[in-house]
Amino acid sequence: xxxxxxxxxxxxxxxxxxxxxxxxxxxxxxxxxxxxxxxxxxxxxxxxxxxxxxxxxxxxxxxxxxxxxxxxxxxxxxxxxxxxxxxxxxxxxxxxxxxxxxxxxxxxxxxxxxxxxxxxxxxxxxxxxxxxxxxxxxxxxxxxxxxxxxxxxxxxxxxxxxxxxxxxxxxxxxxxxxxxxxxxxxxxxxxxxxxxxxxxxxxxxxxxxxxxxxxxxxxxxxxxxxxxxxxxxxxxxxxxxxxxxxxxxxxxxxxxxxxxxxxxxxxxxxxxxxxxxxxxxxxxxxxxxxxxxxxxxxxxxxxxxxxxxxxxxxxxxxxxxxxxxxxxxxxxxxxxxxxxxxxxxxxxxxxxxxxxxxx
Amino acid sequence: xxxxxxxxxxxxxxxxxxxxxxxxxxxxxxxxxxxxxxxxxxxxxxxxxxxxxxxxxxxxxxxxxxxxxxxxxxxxxxxxxxxxxxxxxxxxxxxxxxxxxxxxxxxxxxxxxxxxxxxxxxxxxxxxxxxxxxxxxxxxxxxxxxxxxxxxxxxxxxxxxxxxxxxxxxxxxxxxxxxxxxxxxxxxxxxxxxxxxxxxxxxxxxxxxxxxxxxxxxxxxxxxxxxxxxxxxxxxxxxxxxxxxxxxxxxxxxxxxxxxxxxxxxxxxxxxxxxxxxxxxxxxxxxxxxxxxxxxxxxxxxxxxxxxxxxxxxxxxxxxxxxxxxxxxxxxxxxxxxxxxxxxxxxxxxxxxxxxxxxxxxxxxxxxxxxxxxxxxxxxxxxxxxxxxxxxxxxxxxxxxxxxxxxxxxxxxxxxxxxxxxxxxxxxxxxx
Numbered sequence: 001x002x003x004x005x006x007x008x009x010x011x012x013x014x015x016x017x018x019x020x021x022x023x024x025x026x027x028x029x030x031x032x033x034x035x036x037x038x039x040x041x042x043x044x045x046x047x048x049x050x051x052x053x054x055x056x057x058x059x060x061x062x063x064x065x066x067x068x069x070x071x072x073x074x075x076x077x078x079x080x081x082x083x084x085x086x087x088x089x090x091x092x093x094x095x096x097x098x099x100x101x102x103x104x105x106x107x108x109x110x111x112x113x114x115x116x117x118x119x120x121x122x123x124x125x126x127x128x129x130x131x132x133x134x135x136x137x138x139x140x141x142x143x144x145x146x147x148x149x150x151x152x153x154x155x156x157x158x159x160x161x162x163x164x165x166x167x168x169x170x171x172x173x174x175x176x177x178x179x180x181x182x183x184x185x186x187x188x189x190x191x192x193x194x195x196x197x198x199x200x201x202x203x204x205x206x207x208x209x210x211x212x213x214x215x216x217x218x219x220x221x222x223x224x225x226x227x228x229x230x231x232x233x234x235x236x237x238x239x240x241x242x243x244x245x246x247x248x249x250x251x252x253x254x255x256x257x258x259x260x261x262x263x264x265x266x267x268x269x270x271x272x273x274x275x276x277x278x279x280x281x282x283x284x285x286x287x288x289x290x291x292x293x294x295x296x297x298x299x300x301x302x303x304x305x306x307x308x309x310x311x312x313x314x315x316x317x318x319x320x321x322x323x324x325x326x327x328x329x330x331x332x333x334x335x336x337x338x339x340x341x342x343x344x345x346x347x348x349x350x351x352x353x354x355x356x357x358x359x
Numbered sequence: 360x361x362x363x364x365x366x367x368x369x370x371x372x373x374x375x376x377x378x379x380x381x382x383x384x385x386x387x388x389x390x391x392x393x394x395x396x397x398x399x400x401x402x403x404x405x406x407x408x409x410x411x412x413x414x415x416x417x418x419x420x421x422x423x424x425x426x427x428x429x430x431x432x433x434x435x436x437x438x439x440x441x442x443x444x445x446x447x448x449x450x451x452x453x454x455x456x457x458x459x460x461x462x463x464x465x466x467x468x469x470x471x472x473x474x475x476x477x478x479x480x481x482x483x484x485x486x487x488x489x490x491x492x493x494x495x496x497x498x499x500x501x502x503x504x505x506x507x508x509x510x511x512x513x514x515x516x517x518x519x520x521x522x523x524x525x526x527x528x529x530x531x532x533x534x535x536x537x538x539x540x541x542x543x544x545x546x547x548x549x550x551x552x553x554x555x556x557x558x559x560x561x562x563x564x565x566x567x568x569x570x571x572x573x574x575x576x577x578x579x580x581x582x583x584x585x586x587x588x589x590x591x592x593x594x595x596x597x598x599x600x601x602x603x604x605x606x607x608x609x610x611x612x613x614x615x616x617x618x619x620x621x622x623x624x625x626x627x628x629x630x631x632x633x634x635x636x637x638x639x640x641x642x643x644x645x646x647x648x649x650x651x652x653x654x655x656x657x658x659x660x661x662x663x664x665x666x667x668x669x670x671x672x673x674x675x676x677x678x679x680x681x682x683x684x685x686x687x688x689x690x691x692x693x694x695x696x697x698x699x700x701x702x703x704x705x706x707x708x709x710x711x712x713x714x715x716x717x718x719x720x721x722x723x724x725x726x727x728x729x730x731x732x733x734x735x736x737x738x739x740x741x742x743x744x745x746x747x748x749x750x751x752x753x754x755x756x757x758x759x760x761x762x763x764x765x766x767x768x769x770x771x772x773x774x775x776x777x778x779x780x781x782x783x784x785x786x787x788x789x790x791x
Contacts, residue, residue: 022475022550024444048464051532051549054472060441061476064396081460083416083496087435094434095392095442115464117544150389150432157641160427165418178495180425182415184390184432 009344010294010330011245011301013072014316016042018309022053024061030313031062034069037317038331040342041070043103043194043303048079048112056088063096070339072101072194077134078127079107079116083177086138093186098338101192101212102138104205106131128201133172135209139190140168143350144180147189166352188340189347196249197230198276207233207244211345214249214303218270218277223248224298245343248299253280253307254315278307283319290320291329366733366768367612367740367782368760369453370402370752371411373433390434392442398752399443402450405756406770408781409451409482410443411561411742412436416460417493421647422656428644437469444477451778453482453561458515459489459508460501463542467519470558471550479554479777483519484561484581487512487572502541509568511541516560516576518542520787523558526551528789555779556787563616565593574600577611578784581742584615584717590737612739612782615732617717618746619755625720632719635746636710645706648713652687652694662706666691666698716746726762733768 016030027044034042042062046055055073063071071092075085085102093100106127107113113121146164153161168179190211197206197213206213207230215230217223231241250270269289270277279286293299306312324330336342372395395412402410414436419426436454444452452473456466466483474481487508494500502511518537525535525548536545562573563581573580574597585593598608620635622628640648642662650657653671660667671687698708718725732738745751763769774780 022472023478024476028445048468048549051547053475053550054469056438057441057469057472057476060438061445063442064392064445079462080465081497084435084460088438091434091438092442094390095439097392111546115544115546116462117542118462145432157643158427159430160425160432162425162427165425175498176495177497178417180418182418182432183434 011040013041013303014039015305017045027058028062028065031066033313033317035066037321041072041339043072046074048115049109060092060095068334070099070101071096072103074103074105076105076107077131082134082137086141087183089191090183090186093188093191098187101194101339103194104131125201128205130174132205135193137170137177141179141181142190143352144168145185146350146353147185188338192339208237212245214247216249216276218272220293220298245300247301247303249303251276251278251307252304252312254283254312283315287320287323364733368407369409370743396446399447401752401756403447405760409453411453414455417496428647449773451482452477452480453484455484455486457486458512460497463515463518467522468549471553474553474555474558482559482778509572513576514539514541520557522548523553555777559778570597575604579612581614584617587735587737594736614740614742615738616744617741618744619718620716621722628719632716640710642706645709648709652690663704666695722758722762726759730766730768
């Protein structure tokens with residue numbers, strides 16, 4: 001009998017990046033495969049610094065081709081408009097009936113700055129502070145329509161109840177936003193905000209605003225240390241640390257099939273590489289690693305980036321996930337329909353609702 | 360010899376925009392994906408050229424408060440179109456995006472992505488207007504410098520086209536550099552040339568500058584609906600301008616924004632049209648319209664009573680973000696004269712003054728009029744502005760489209776796969 005596992009349910013996510021693909025089909029295929037495995041969500045990275053389609057657009061295209069899996073595109077905050085970012089994420093949440101997330105990232109390079117020509121490149125800590133402000137104002141704008149603000153009241157001829165609509169009047173260091181949003185409050189209240197918290201400047205933003213933090217860690221000890229720090233900082237900023245899911249991020253190369261892991265791999269754990277910790281081995285050993293780390297309580301789950309997208313995701317779903325399901329460690333169907341439900345996160349209360357209307 | 364002209368059709372969502380309170384049996388589902396998905400499928404069933412989604416960037420305010428009478432709250436159009444690409448196969452997918460609150464690189468990338476994901480069905484309605492009220496939601500207040508908005512729009516669109524052309528035909532990225540009056544950017548574009556070469560570019564407007572800008576830069580011009588005679592003159596004027604840019608008549612399609620009301624008889628259609636106008640202009644809505652003209656608080660007035668005796672106080676701060684009300688005093692005078700002549704109340708005056716629907720009649724009559732409008736060269740087609748959704752578009756597709764097809768005035772199947780092919784637009788010259 002396997003040991004009682006971890007602090008809660010195991011959460012699994014996978015990247016569906018496909019460098020060089022600009023059409024819909026390759027992404028739809030991977031997302032459907034991940035959904036067959038019951039994964040919490042898929043991520044699609046994005047950057048102005050390299051070729052690729054707009055990630056939020058791709059996952060919007062994936063939305064009607066899937067039913068349950070969470071959809072988490074990267075949207076950067078440095079050269080984009082906070083108002084547009086929040087509206088796009090809210091719309092993805094509407095289009096997917098409550099499955100949207102947003103992986104927050106920044107643009108640090110001079111090359112990206114030149115594509116916009118509006119501001120010079122800036123240091124990472126300043127950009128992550130701005131990303132935090134964007135995450136903050138996004139949640140305010142999502143709340144700027146209280147649930148049920150659309151009343152369609154025939155006797156008074158009113159379409160909206162303006163007491164349930166709110167200016168956000170946000171003034172940050174690099175931008176200000178008046179509000180309210182033009183998109184009604186999304187189905188999840190707040191779509192899930194995801195931050196890769198591996199680097200220092202991002203960790204503060206993650207602790208304050210993220211629902212899910214990703215940590216690239218090669219050892220359980222490393223993962224546990226970052227996890228503890230994130231939870232402490234979340235508590236310091238007034239949050240309940242249990243509202244933050246922390247997932248270990250690994251690159252996975254399952255090309256060796258069922259063969260024994262190379263020294264330093266598989267059973268020995270992931271190896272650090274410039275791209276992040278890389279697990280190379282078989283799906284069975286990966287299942288063992290996932291079960292062990294989770295049971296030891298060093299992580300709430302894993303975010304896995306297949307090195308060879310189609311091959312490795314297929315082996316992950318049909319091998320690793322099937323095994324975890326067989327051992328009763330991972331869901332075999334989706335009990336909920338929204339990403340928040342998959343993650344065991346409550347739909348947040350509206351920050352404007354308690355005060356009544358003040359618009 | 361004359362070539363038989365066929366009609367191009369599109370629909371805009373949300374439609375008419377005025378109050379639709381309580382009139383929609385599918386209320387509650389306006390934003391949920393099922394509603395626009397159904398509209399898109401209906402438009403595709405009707406073999407429409409494209410569906411156009413509007414962009415709203417600031418909720419209207421009135422007397423310092425959020426305006427609560429009209430339908431508001433709408434998804435971000437480009438994001439929604441990518442999802443709609445997954446539930447349609449041929450329908451063109453157009454989004455309004457304001458240039459003043461966008462960056463050329465980012466927007467060109469989003470449009471190219473939509474074109475790739477939809478396999479050549481993307482279109483962009485470049486909205487060039489801007490104001491400080493809307494700008495309050497954006498960095499630096501947007502580029503709300505209205506003085507040279509047309510020059511800025513032409514530069515923006517030209518730059519987008521440069522970015523779409525920046526990869527070679529065999530998929531090699533080439534660096535670009537642009538240094539203009541409004542934009543100074545350089546680097547490499549993130550996507551190969553879109554399937555259509557360039558997504559279809561739409562401009563809207565009627566002014567002299569709008570026409571010139573469209574002749575220079577657009578594939579489609581959306582115009583206000585006019586009489587046949589005025590439409591002919593407008594279209595001739597726009598087409599005359601094309602030569603200066605080395606373009607031919609077929610390079611720019613003119614589409615007229617129209618509302619349609621159908622009935623089994625002409626009288627029934629007229630009755631429905633009047634009923635829709637009454638629904639759209641509620642007692643409260645009539646006072647609201649009046650307050651915008653008068654620039655004053657008129658809440659003490661009875662909508663079923665007479666117009667105010669005082670003259671308007673033109674105060675742009677009263678209803679921000681909505682310019683172009685013309686001379687309010689003159690307008691008030693016109694309305695007073697109208698009310699006096701016909702003995703109308705406030706609400707009746709507003710209904711009377713707000714204009715009739717463009718086409719009112721039996722499906723046969725409307726089909727004949729639509730065909731005649733295009734045959735007479737007053738436009739290449741129409742963008743329907745449904746007065747209520749979903750019923751309005753559905754009714755048009757079921758009752759008018761088959762008649763247009765019988766008349767040989769509209770396609771009976773999609774001939775091509777791209778929006779450019781539906782519109783009969785040439786491929787943009789490649790720089791591959």
